[in-house]
Amino acid sequence: xxxxxxxxxxxxxxxxxxxxxxxxxxxxxxxxxxxxxxxxxxxxxxxxxxxxxxxxxxxxxxxxxxxxxxxxxxxxxxxxxxxxxxxxxxxxxxxxxxxxxxxxxxxxxxxxxxxxxxxxxxxxxxxxxxxxxxxxxxxxxxxxxxxxxxxxxxxxxxxxxxxxxxxxxxxxxxxxxxxxxxxxxxxxxxxxxxxxxxxxxxxxxxxxxxxxxxxxxxxxxxxxxxxxxxxxxxxxxxxxxxxxxxxxxxxx
Numbered sequence: 001x002x003x004x005x006x007x008x009x010x011x012x013x014x015x016x017x018x019x020x021x022x023x024x025x026x027x028x029x030x031x032x033x034x035x036x037x038x039x040x041x042x043x044x045x046x047x048x049x050x051x052x053x054x055x056x057x058x059x060x061x062x063x064x065x066x067x068x069x070x071x072x073x074x075x076x077x078x079x080x081x082x083x084x085x086x087x088x089x090x091x092x093x094x095x096x097x098x099x100x101x102x103x104x105x106x107x108x109x110x111x112x113x114x115x116x117x118x119x120x121x122x123x124x125x126x127x128x129x130x131x132x133x134x135x136x137x138x139x140x141x142x143x144x145x146x147x148x149x150x151x152x153x154x155x156x157x158x159x160x161x162x163x164x165x166x167x168x169x170x171x172x173x174x175x176x177x178x179x180x181x182x183x184x185x186x187x188x189x190x191x192x193x194x195x196x197x198x199x200x201x202x203x204x205x206x207x208x209x210x211x212x213x214x215x216x217x218x219x220x221x222x223x224x225x226x227x228x229x230x231x232x233x234x235x236x237x238x239x240x241x242x243x244x245x246x247x248x249x250x251x252x
Contacts, residue, residue: 016078
């Protein structure tokens with residue numbers, strides 16, 4: 001048994017991809033057989049991944065989660081920033097620059113509106129729940145943009161670790177809701193062409209949720225929505241801990 005665990009740890013990244021592949025395959029089976037593809041397999045995979053991550057955290061007393069389980073150490077690399085950034089950049093490879101230029105000022109406007117609306121919504125909910133200091137409100141508002149912008153903002157403005165954790169949770173919930181909801185609302189909002197996909201990505205953000213939702217709607221739209229959603233994350237990391245934070249601080 002020790003030899004097997006040692007072998008798995010030496011080939012940790014391969015094992016991580018294998019486990020992830022099995023999880024995705026299993027999720028697609030659930031999507032087809034139990035929901036008739038009404039619930040995207042990617043959404044099911046994300047949910048199961050969160051459950052497994054939670055169980056891993058419980059088993060390891062909240063340290064590094066599933067990566068601390070013997071034989072699964074490869075998830076430290078697979079879940080790290082290198083593969084995350086590679087996945088984000090690779091989504092843009094199938095986009096047509098000619099189509100991107102056609103979006104024009106509307107696409108840029110969607111980015112600013114998306115970040116501001118999400119930030120204000122997050123701040124409003126946090127304020128209603130009894131959180132009234134500017135740093136905490138800004139961090140949770142940023143988390144409502146994406147689970148990447150939340151911790152970046154929290155670190156910049158000096159928010160507590162508990163508040164940063166809440167901001168990450170808010171971003172994860174948003175990502176799951178976007179993943180699940182996109183295929184259902186797509187017919188009603190005209191989400192069936194590259195231009196609308198770019199505007200959608202700019203308004204919603206959350207690259208992982210937008211990419212998964214568009215993949216379940218029409219895989220050809222993924223590069224366009226994911227590209228503006230990536231810009232959304234960058235814009236949020238710039239605006240939330242600076243302009244929006246100081247504006248919020250002035251209001252309070």
